[in-house]
Amino acid sequence: MNLAIFGGAQRFVKPQSVGAPIVEPDTHKRFLKLQAGVFERNFYTNDGPLLRELEEAVASLHHVRHAVILSNATLAQLLLMEVLGIRSGKVLVSANTFIATAHVCEWVGATPVFADIDCGTLNLLPSEIDRLADRDVKAVVPTHVFGRFADMKEIIAKADRLGIKVVVDASHAFDCTDEEGVYAGGRDVPEFLSFHATKYFSTFEGGAVLTNDVSFVDELRSLRNFGFVGVDDVRALGLNTKMNEVSAAFGLAQIPALERRRERLCAVRDWYLEGLVGIPGLRMHELGGGRNNGRYFALFVEDGFGVSRDALCEVLWKENVLARRYFYPGCHRMAYYADQPQVRGAVLPNTDKALGTVLSLPTSFAGVGDKDGVDAIVEVVKTVHERAEKVEAWWKAWESGGGTR
Numbered sequence: 001m002n003l004a005i006f007g008g009a010q011r012f013v014k015p016q017s018v019g020a021p022i023v024e025p026d027t028h029k030r031f032l033k034l035q036a037g038v039f040e041r042n043f044y045t046n047d048g049p050l051l052r053e054l055e056e057a058v059a060s061l062h063h064v065r066h067a068v069i070l071s072n073a074t075l076a077q078l079l080l081m082e083v084l085g086i087r088s089g090k091v092l093v094s095a096n097t098f099i100a101t102a103h104v105c106e107w108v109g110a111t112p113v114f115a116d117i118d119c120g121t122l123n124l125l126p127s128e129i130d131r132l133a134d135r136d137v138k139a140v141v142p143t144h145v146f147g148r149f150a151d152m153k154e155i156i157a158k159a160d161r162l163g164i165k166v167v168v169d170a171s172h173a174f175d176c177t178d179e180e181g182v183y184a185g186g187r188d189v190p191e192f193l194s195f196h197a198t199k200y201f202s203t204f205e206g207g208a209v210l211t212n213d214v215s216f217v218d219e220l221r222s223l224r225n226f227g228f229v230g231v232d233d234v235r236a237l238g239l240n241t242k243m244n245e246v247s248a249a250f251g252l253a254q255i256p257a258l259e260r261r262r263e264r265l266c267a268v269r270d271w272y273l274e275g276l277v278g279i280p281g282l283r284m285h286e287l288g289g290g291r292n293n294g295r296y297f298a299l300f301v302e303d304g305f306g307v308s309r310d311a312l313c314e315v316l317w318k319e320n321v322l323a324r325r326y327f328y329p330g331c332h333r334m335a336y337y338a339d340q341p342q343v344r345g346a347v348l349p350n351t352d353k354a355l356g357t358v359l360s361l362p363t364s365f366a367g368v369g370d371k372d373g374v375d376a377i378v379e380v381v382k383t384v385h386e387r388a389e390k391v392e393a394w395w396k397a398w399e400s401g402g403g404t405r
């Protein structure tokens with residue numbers, strides 16, 4: 001094939017995005033029906049019936065007692081930290097996470113300290129807790145990157161020994177489990193999900209806290225509604241982090257589609273693996289033996305492939321494949337944090353190495369079938385490897401020309 005960078009036709013007419021929302025035709029139909037009910041009832045928000053039904057469905061799907069649904073994962077984390085009393089000191093956060101995980105620590109009055117990761121799983125290394133722990137550390141917030149669970153047993157054991165709290169960013173882990181089949185929220189530490197448009201399960205914007213621990217559930221529900229208890233009694237400094245009924249309708253409309261959705265995405269993963277494993281210099285992100293929803297497919301472009309990750313990424317963009325480098329360059333290298341005293345000079349070799357090579361490819365496709373989409377992307381990747389020298393020369397010229405998209 002002739003690559004678009006050398007004047008060939010783009011492989012895709014429509015942009016193929018890693019974050020493209022997933023909605024099956026049946027889901028769309030169910031949503032339209034459910035949202036009509038919102039107008040019939042004339043009840044838009046504030047603990048509506050669809051929200052309550054969705055909370056039950058999400059809790060039951062994850063085999064936990066409680067799902068408290070909120071307006072997004074960022075505020076789910078914030079309220080969780082508030083109810084757990086994490087308002088000062090240091091909080092250990094994986095350097096490889098979406099920036100929100102770190103930002104929330106600052107919003108509650110704590111200081112995020114970034115921990116290094118495992119290069120295979122991309123998750124926080126439990127040994128980092130020992131390395132970074134001091135008397136100011138109040139909590140650790142691991143992230144289940146791409147639905148691959150962090151080593152929760154180790155993390156919880158270390159946190160317990162140190163007497164620090166654990167709050168888990170399970171934003172990517174809807175309908176995923178660890179290697180023992182335990183879902184988010186099932187291990188006696190609270191975990192939060194994201195239902196953002198880009199996620200496996202979306203309510204446009206949304207999030208949830210999953211837990212078996214009833215002790216803070218009422219408080220969380222009160223905090224999401226300004227701190228109200230009953231009609232005119234405010235007992236806490238709450239916020240407005242409620243989910244409206246139309247969002248809840250979209251969530252409920254997806255529940256019957258999920259098993260098929262997961263199968264489809266896992267098939268996409270298998271096709272990618274079939275096409276890409278064995279190409280020199282490509283290493284696949286390790287999902288491990290737990291249940292995974294298949295939303296993300298990530299690989300590492302290492303020595304031996306012939307061109308750098310960034311060059312491959314740019315070639316893909318030129319083909320209308322909007323590959324992403326999640327979560328490059330790492331929270332510790334984001335301008336907002338890089339110069340903070342607890343971050344300056346921090347050495348996180350695994351994070352730097354992994355985030356210098358990682359690349360996420362689309363798993364749902366616009367305007368083409370899943371298999372055709374995967375095949376076309378695999379063909380581009382193979383071609384880049386086969387013509388590495390020529391592509392590298394193009395990349396150098398493109399970069400030195402100030403390369404803009």
Ligand code: T4K
Nearest residue numbers: 017019020021072073074098100171194195196197198322
């Ligand atoms: N923790 C983790 C580990 C997270 O991944 C996230 C969210 C959070 C916490 C916080 O959760 P929330 O508070 O949002 O519930 C996007 C999302 O904005 C962000 O929510 C998400 N992580 C992150 C992984 O992805 P960007 O900056 O990559 O978004 P953007 O606008 O570049 O979109 C990604 C791609 O998806 C683009 O190619 C466009 C496409 N897209 C996007 C949207 C929103 C669509 O095709 N349709 C859409 O509706 O952050």
